[in-house]
Amino acid sequence: MSVTLLAARQARAVPALQAKGGIVVAGGTLAVADLNHGQGPGTLIIVDGLGLGRIEIKGRKVILGAMVTMAQIAHDRRLKFLHPVSQSIGGPAVRAMATIGGNLFAPAPYGDMAVALLALDAEVALHDGKALRKLPLENFLKQRGKYEKSLVVSVSFAMPEANSFRYVKAVRRKPVSASLVTIAAVLPRKAGKVKDARIAFGAMGPCALRARKSERALEGKALDASAIKEAADLAADGTAPADDAYATGWYRRQIAPIHLQRLLGA
Ligand SMILES: Cc1cc2nc3c(=O)[nH]c(=O)nc-3n(C[C@H](O)[C@H](O)[C@H](O)COP(=O)(O)OP(=O)(O)OC[C@H]3O[C@@H](n4cnc5c(N)ncnc54)[C@H](O)[C@@H]3O)c2cc1C
DSSP, rough: OOOOOEEESSSHHHHHHHHHTTTSSSSSHHHHHHHHTSSSEEEEEEOOOSSSOOOOTTTTTEEEETTTHHHHHOOGGGGOOOOHHTSSOOOOHHHHHHHHHHHHOOOOOOHHHHHHHHHHOEEEEEOOOEEEEEEEEEHHHGGGGGGGSEEEEEEEEEETTTOOOOOOEEOSSSSSSSSSEEEEEOEEEEEEEOOOOEEEESSSSOOOOHHHHHHHHHSSSSSSSHHHHHHHTTTTTTTTOOOOOSOOHHHHHHHHHHHHHHHOOO
């Protein structure tokens, strides 16, 4: 199979190339593997030259360019709270290549950074060839097939309050493997009571999803044993995890409440 490589010079040119059947290759950890297995188109669009590899922090606002890698995040001291997330993704070789943009398209059980970004209530900026648009990550993930012909440019979010971000990824083999269940939570508190909790799950459906019933169970309460138990009991509601080589969907639904209970009680 012959492969054509096209180096994009402008973000706005990429969607037209995608419409002609090309696919963006970022780190290539998934896209090139597909190509090696004879899947995917023969045209790869290289987006290295578009300046999308920067991490910008302005006040509390964090902007991660789509080409920012997991290794870059793991080395940025300003993003210390995200280090456990980036370090839970593949081994060092994968982290050196794997990007934020690619993680948003990664099929379950992959997409651990997307889980964290969903709990952070992130916004995605993408170019559809005509204009740069912004949309909530949750909407993007729910319909990501629709955005396959757009270029993800960046993801932005507000830095969480100190000690309010929590993350766990349950795996069969330490230190890293694909997820059995991934959970990220942002738990802001006011006068000791949880206010606007956000909890996101990975590997519990085709893409990262919010655990809204568990979030509501915590609202306005102290993070005590009874509130935590109530939230954990609702964890698997509305989820549809797949069976794969790592776990069955049934098993994932059994363990999700246990891991959420431990994470909230930590
Ligand atoms: C051995 C191994 C272990 C892994 N372990 C994990 C893990 O533990 N957790 C995890 O989450 N993932 C894991 N992955 C999957 C993968 O490495 C990551 O999800 C990674 O973030 C994907 O990014 P990438 O830049 O390599 O994407 P690519 O392979 O370059 O692209 C993936 C898809 O996203 C599209 N895409 C990429 N960037 C853009 C953009 N800016 N705009 C539009 N479309 C875009 C591509 O067209 C393609 O369809 C693993 C992969 C391997 C090979």
